[in-house]
Amino acid sequence: MKYWVMGRASWELPEVADDERTVFMTSDGEDKGGFYKFEAEEPIPSYDDPSDIRGTLYAPKRTNVPVNRERPKNATLDLEWVSLGTATNGEVESWIAEYDDITQIHYLEHAETSWVDDFDRALAEADREVAENGNRDYISDEMIVTWADQHRQRGPDGVDEELRRVPFLETRAAARELDATVEFRKSEGIDTTGNQTGAQPGDEMYIGLAEVNAGMADDSGDLRHKQVDGGMVYRATVEEDYDVTRLEPAVVGPKAEDPPSVADKTPLNVDNTYVMPDGRVLLCEDADQLGRSYPNDGLYVYEPNN
Incomplete structure (x- = not known):
């Protein structure tokens, strides 16, 4: 069963809480990554028909935005969650089905x-037009802007019916238009100490970001980290209401210019995390070479101090 209602993005992994309602999700995109949350109105297994699963999709908003760029090891993120919209799984599936007849033509x-006359040129022109002005066969940029304007004026449940689909089919674009924090760069593995039964209040959550660069490492937006091409790992504590409102740096990778003496012994481009029963964390690489003296990916064990 596909959970259409959890949004559309470059999904990497979900972390499901043991309330069977809350799901945290990482999206692995170079400049389109992210961290999102879905909350079902009832425990998901309690729905007899998966099409009836109903819930709300959220995007994070950093509230402690720095004035200047900050070192990743000091970049604690305080978050609040922005409601993007509420729908059922069946509704979102039906919205997607409306585009079934659209083809590459x-x-x-x-x-x-004309692609018949010069395919390569037509493809290049189409790519450029879509990148600059959006794909007119799907949700247009104008629709996203209109949805966001109505969202701000009326709230997420007050938008026009035909615009309700926007955050579920264009999740990152919708979040960005509401000024949510969308600069997370290549958001990868996510896991908690409750990985066998689902995340529980008090559990530690670990999120791997394979790179800290591009839009995550500039002077604008909510994330203004100094560049670390080797990425980093964030840690959070699951709160009593199954929320996460603070991300704290746990591990920071090497810079591209670091010599082998640093790069050889530092986790690089962490792609996956796994929290063992004793609280130690496996950090699995999908690494670039950078300054390393060897070509292999590595497996590290992180031991928290507390």
């Missing part, structure tokens, strides 16, 4: 050149 029609 429709995409190529964004070009001025």
Whole structure:
């Protein structure tokens, strides 16, 4: 069963809480990554028909935005969650089905050149047009802007019916238009100490970010880290209401210019995390070479101090 209602993004992994309602999700995109949350209105297994699963999709908003760029090891993130919208699984599936007849030909029609005459040129033109102005066959940029305006004026439940689909089919674009924090760079593995039964209040959660660069390492937006191409791992504590409102740096990888003496012994581009029963954390790499003297990916064990 596909959980359409949890949104559309470059999903990497979910972490499901033991309340069977709350799901934290990481999205692995170079400049389109992210950290999201879904809350079902009832425990998901209690729905007889998966199409009836109903819940709300959330994006994070950092509340302690720094004035200047900050070192990743000092970059604690205080978060609040922005409600993007509420729907059922069946509703979102039906919205997706409306686009079933769109083909690659429709995409190529964004070009001025006929794809029959010059396919490569038409494809390049279509790519450029879609990148600059959006894909007119799906949800347009204008729809996203209108949805966000209505969301701010009326709240997430007050938008026009035809716009309710926007955050579920264009999750990151919708979150960005509401000024949520979307600069998380290549958000990868996520796990908690309750990984066998589901995340519980008091559990420690670990999130791997494979790189800290590009939009996550500039002077604008909510994340203004100094660049660390080797990435980092954030840690959070699951709160009593199954929420997460603070991410604290746990591990920071090497810089691209660091010599082998540093890069050889530092976790690099952590792609997956696994919390063992004793609280230690396995950090699994999917690594670039950077300054290392060897080509292999590594497996590290992180031992928390508390």
